[in-house]
Amino acid sequence: MGARILIVEDEEPLALLLRYNLEAEGYDVETVADGDAALRAVRRRTPDLVVSDVMMPGVDGLGLLRALRDDPKTRLVPVVLLSARAAEQSRIDGLQSGADDYLVKPFSSREMLARVKAHLEIARMRKAILRKERAALVSIDASEAQRRRISRELHDELGQQLTAIVLGLRSMRDAVAKDGLVRSSLQRLEEMAVQASQDMHHIALELRPGALDDKGLQTALSNYVEEWSKRNDVGADVQYVGLGNRRLPSHVENTIYRIVQEALTNVGTHAKATAVSVIVQRQGDAVVAIVEDNGCGFDVTNTEGRVNGRLGLLGMRERAALVGGNCDIESHEGGTTVLARVPIQLDEQRDA
Numbered sequence: 001m002g003a004r005i006l007i008v009e010d011e012e013p014l015a016l017l018l019r020y021n022l023e024a025e026g027y028d029v030e031t032v033a034d035g036d037a038a039l040r041a042v043r044r045r046t047p048d049l050v051v052s053d054v055m056m057p058g059v060d061g062l063g064l065l066r067a068l069r070d071d072p073k074t075r076l077v078p079v080v081l082l083s084a085r086a087a088e089q090s091r092i093d094g095l096q097s098g099a100d101d102y103l104v105k106p107f108s109s110r111e112m113l114a115r116v117k118a119h120l121e122i123a124r125m126r127k128a129i130l131r132k133e134r135a136a137l138v139s140i141d142a143s144e145a146q147r148r149r150i151s152r153e154l155h156d157e158l159g160q161q162l163t164a165i166v167l168g169l170r171s172m173r174d175a176v177a178k179d180g181l182v183r184s185s186l187q188r189l190e191e192m193a194v195q196a197s198q199d200m201h202h203i204a205l206e207l208r209p210g211a212l213d214d215k216g217l218q219t220a221l222s223n224y225v226e227e228w229s230k231r232n233d234v235g236a237d238v239q240y241v242g243l244g245n246r247r248l249p250s251h252v253e254n255t256i257y258r259i260v261q262e263a264l265t266n267v268g269t270h271a272k273a274t275a276v277s278v279i280v281q282r283q284g285d286a287v288v289a290i291v292e293d294n295g296c297g298f299d300v301t302n303t304e305g306r307v308n309g310r311l312g313l314l315g316m317r318e319r320a321a322l323v324g325g326n327c328d329i330e331s332h333e334g335g336t337t338v339l340a341r342v343p344i345q346l347d348e349q350r351d352a
Contacts, residue, residue, distance in 0.1 A: 002026040003120050004045065008038040008052035008064060009082070014105075018051065021109045022116065035059025039067055042074060049120055051112075054083040054094065062097050069098045076126060078119040082107075136322040137251055144254055147208035154204040162197040166190055202231070206261070217253040217280070218243065221260060225278055232268040235275045242282035248344065251323045255342045256280060256289045259316045259327060263291040263338040266313070271295025271336060285345065286325070291338040297331040316340065 005022055009015040010033045022029045030047070032038050034056045041047075050068065054061035061081050068074040078100040085104070094102045100122075101115050173186040205227065212220035218240050229236035247253070260278055267273050273295030280289050313329060316338065320327040325342040 002028055003048040004028045004030070005116070006038060006041055006047040006050045006052075007031040008033075008035065008050065008056065008061070010034055010053065010056050017109075018112070021113060025113060025117075027116075035061065035064035035067075038064050042068070046074060047077060048123060049116060050077060050079045051116070052079060052081055054081050054085070062094070065094075065097050065099055076123070078123050080115060080119060133322075133324060140251060140254060140322065144208065144250075148213065151204040151207040151210070154200055154207070158200055159197065159204075162193055162200060166193045166197065169193060202227075212253060212257060216247045217257060220253075221257055221278070221280065224257075224261065225264070228264050228268065229276075234268065234273055236264075236278065237276075238278040238280070240280050243280065243287070244282075248287060252287050252342050252344055255319055255323050255325065256287060256340065258319055259338070259340045260289055260291055262316050262319075267291070267293045267295060267336075270298070273335070283341075286341050286343050289338075289340045289342075292335060294335045297333045297336055300329055300331050 002025070005027050007015055007018050007022075007029060009018065009031065012033075015031045015033075019029045019031050030041055030045075032041050035052075036058045038050070038052065039059065042050075050064075052061045052064055059067070061083070065079055065081070068077060068079060079098070080101040080103060081094045081099045082103050082105060083094070100119050103112060103115065169186050169190040173183050173190060176182045176186070205224065209220045209224060211223055222238055225236050225238045228234075248256075260280075264276065264278075267276055271293050273293035276291065276293045278289070278291050280287065282288075316329075317327045320340050320342060323342055325340060327338065327340040330337045330339075
């Protein structure tokens with residue numbers, strides 16, 4: 001059986017004609033006479049497309065449309081409205097209410113079928129995109145979970161072992177205080193162990209900071225920028241605009257954190273900058289991250305993901321694209337700006 005189509009039409013002759021034409025094309029068609037019956041039908045079985053008259057008793061077409069758009073399970077179901085009102089404002093009202101199309105009576109069967117096929121194809125493509133987005137989120141979550149596990153093992157297990165080694169060497173050094181040569185050797189070993197512990201801490205932080213899980217993006221990113229600034233001896237500040245205190249969805253926090261991390265890595269490795277500014281801002285239904293430095297810049301038009309042997313630019317763009325966002329890079333002599341935009345809500349119809 002083909003795609004499921006729900007016809008909501010109280011004029012029985014028109015409802016029968018629509019059903020006949022659509023079933024002739026192989027569609028699975030159900031007809032109801034008003035919005036209340038349509039909502040009951042939708043709850044029983046979610047259609048692939050709804051064709052609804054605007055003027056009906058009880059819940060009219062616009063009321064039905066609002067109910068469908070308010071329900072996460074049917075928010076993306078295409079809706080074609082039918083009306084005898086040909087005025088431009090009527091069409092505008094229908095489309096602004098969330099309808100995918102608006103057909104004025106009378107209309108030909110060919111036109112109706114063409115529009116139905118077009119919207120079903122758009123819906124099919126949308127579902128395919130959503131499946132890819134869902135797969136991308138699963139992949140991102142799995143990658144971050146692996147990073148989290150390794151980071152905790154480094155911090156908890158290797159970190160404790162290195163701390164024990166440092167304390168042991170210190171005790172041995174104090175025990176042989178009279179033997180200058182041995183004491184000097186133990187001092188060097190202790191310093192190496194301390195450095196190894198610091199390097200391990202840095203690697204664990206790069207893999208997955210605990211603060212990103214426990215306290216969220218703002219705390220984790222502020223900690224990272226502060227440590228990056230000290231490690232690279234480059235002045236850096238981070239500002240947050242419009243984020244409030246609520247946690248963001250995990251795909252937003254992970255993506256923003258990783259893009260800023262990669263951008264700062266590029267700055268520290270290549271830019272020869274003396275100052276970096278990081279801004280994370282809520283803009284409507286998205287979060288925007290901006291990383292701006294005053295370094296030497298490079299030719300963005302000649303990168304193809306690799307600049308003078310450096311990788312990462314393409315990775316930032318791909319990371320943003322995986323969650324439906326984008327990442328733009330502007331650079332010139334005197335500085336580089338990375339601007340990443342990540343949507344806050346990919347989709348609520350996760351079972352599409």
